[in-house]
Amino acid sequence: MPSTRRRRSSKQEPEISSWNPRRSAGRREPPSVYDIYAPPAQQSPRSSGHQSPRFSKSDGPSYILHNIYAENNESAMLLDTRVKSLLPKELPKILREDAFTIKSAGRKGFGMFASLPVPVGGVILTERPAMLVPASLQLDPEYMSTKDMYSTLFNRLPPMHQTQLMNLSVGGSVIKQSDLFGAIMDVNGIEVKLHAPEIELSPHRGIFLKTSRCNHSCGPNAIWTWDTSSFSLTLVAVRAIRADEEITISYADVTLESPACDRQYHIRSRYGFDCLCEFCHRDPDATQRSDLARQALRQFWETIPSFEAWCLDTSAADDALISPHKHALHLIEQEGLASWYDCGRHVDAIAMCYGALQDTSMFRWWVRLVRDFRIYDQPKQAKVVAKWFQDPTTFPVWGWRKFQLHCNDEGA
Numbered sequence: 504m505p506s507t508r509r510r511r512s513s514k515q516e517p518e519i520s521s522w523n524p525r526r527s528a529g530r531r532e533p534p535s536v537y538d539i540y541a542p543p544a545q546q547s548p549r550s551s552g553h554q555s556p557r558f559s560k561s562d563g564p565s566y567i568l569h570n571i572y573a574e575n576n577e578s579a580m581l582l583d584t585r586v587k588s589l590l591p592k593e594l595p596k597i598l599r600e601d602a603f604t605i606k607s608a609g610r611k612g613f614g615m616f617a618s619l620p621v622p623v624g625g626v627i628l629t630e631r632p633a634m635l636v637p638a639s640l641q642l643d644p645e646y647m648s649t650k651d652m653y654s655t656l657f658n659r660l661p662p663m664h665q666t667q668l669m670n671l672s673v674g675g676s677v678i679k680q681s682d683l684f685g686a687i688m689d690v691n692g693i694e695v696k697l698h699a700p701e702i703e704l705s706p707h708r709g710i711f712l713k714t715s716r717c718n719h720s721c722g723p724n725a726i727w728t729w730d731t732s733s734f735s736l737t738l739v740a741v742r743a744i745r746a747d748e749e750i751t752i753s754y755a756d757v758t759l760e761s762p763a764c765d766r767q768y769h770i771r772s773r774y775g776f777d778c779l780c781e782f783c784h785r786d787p788d789a790t791q792r793s794d795l796a797r798q799a800l801r802q803f804w805e806t807i808p809s810f811e812a813w814c815l816d817t818s819a820a821d822d823a824l825i826s827p828h829k830h831a832l833h834l835i836e837q838e839g840l841a842s843w844y845d846c847g848r849h850v851d852a853i854a855m856c857y858g859a860l861q862d863t864s865m866f867r868w869w870v871r872l873v874r875d876f877r878i879y880d881q882p883k884q885a886k887v888v889a890k891w892f893q894d895p896t897t898f899p900v901w902g903w904r905k906f907q908l909h910c911n912d913e914g915a
Contacts, residue, residue, distance in 0.1 A: 579659040580635040589698040597629045597735045605716050614718045614749050621744040629737045632709030633664050653684035667712045691715040695729040711736050720751035720780040721766055722839020741841045762794040796834045803831055814859055814904045817911040825856045847876040859904040866895050
């Protein structure tokens with residue numbers, strides 16, 4: 504992303520809390536220490552949590568400022584008090600397998616590059632958010648504005664994190680210094696979900712200082728996953744990445760939009776920069792083929808029969824459902840869309856078809872891929888799939904279509 508390092512304003516931000524863990528008598532507070540933010544008249548720098556402070560209207564939510572300190576990392580957050588109570592009590596150590604460097608990506612500014620080859624499914628990095636806020640805020644400006652909230656969270660970060668955050672991109676926007684932190688969150692924020700008593704309280708936006716260095720691509724070679732229990736994001740390769748190849752992610756769900764000019768318009772209007780990825784800059788013939796491929800993928804599930812209908816339709820060819828899914832996998836690879844979700848659905852369907860046909864060798868070949876797709880984010884399901892590999896007859900729809908074909912032959 505382009506560098507947007509800016510000189511901080513000499514105007515001092517309003518002092519919301521008088522207590523800062525880095526200035527507290529030279530001692531480091533334990534990981535669970537937090538400030539409760541209350542209206543000025545009620546505010547206590549180190550509250551025990553028995554008050555009911557609010558930053559919104561009287562009938563709105565109560566928010567709390569909270570810092571997490573773990574493994575030399577610090578996260579500054581604004582949380583609804585109901586969400587705060589559901590945070591993990593203890594955070595496990597995160598596996599650090601940083602396999603990247605940050606360097607110039609030409610016209611795109613800085614980017615993340617693989618420092619060594621990364622296989623499909625390989626972990627590129629694991630990190631916790633530097634800053635986290637609810638996706639939907641209901642602050643009461645009488646007590647705290649959005650600008651003050653971001654400024655306060657920024658001041659709660661260690662100097663190194665502040666420097667890294669200030670160097671993140673704000674796209675091509677011309678903004679005021681007072682709006683800088685909000686703009687950084689708007690462009691770089693990643694939506695994650697926390698445990699919450701109500702669904703609408705779950706979505707939050709976080710800034711991840713390393714992952715935010717990944718540039719956008721309409722055919723990304725990596726995706727991120729979020730794990731609430733460890734309070735961490737993991738960046739994983741969805742196709743093999745060569746050493747010194749740029750690591751990219753998709754900023755928005757626009758990868759199947761076609762034509763390419765529509766994707767470029769969406770990225771430009773939302774993030775303020777022109778998409779420079781290889782999938783948006785091809786010769787006219789290749790661009791047309793790409794547009795048609797993405798259109799076919801977008802409409803795929805509307806054009807094929809259901810698995811149940813295929814099983815029962817004995818007049819249909821055995822590969823009537825298998826061939827379209829294999830072709831979709833080919834288009835996904837061609838367009839660089841090999842995300843776990845896209846490929847996984849097609850691989851699942853092909854494995855089910857071979858299971859319904861009672862084709863042991865092909866079923867085992869494809870069900871092994873099904874297991875591989877689940878081994879990272881759905882380990883329990885991966886164990887079940889592994890049992891199907893060992894004994895295909897335990898697969899729930901084993902032989903379904905073959906049975907229908909047999910019944911049809913007997914009836915004839």
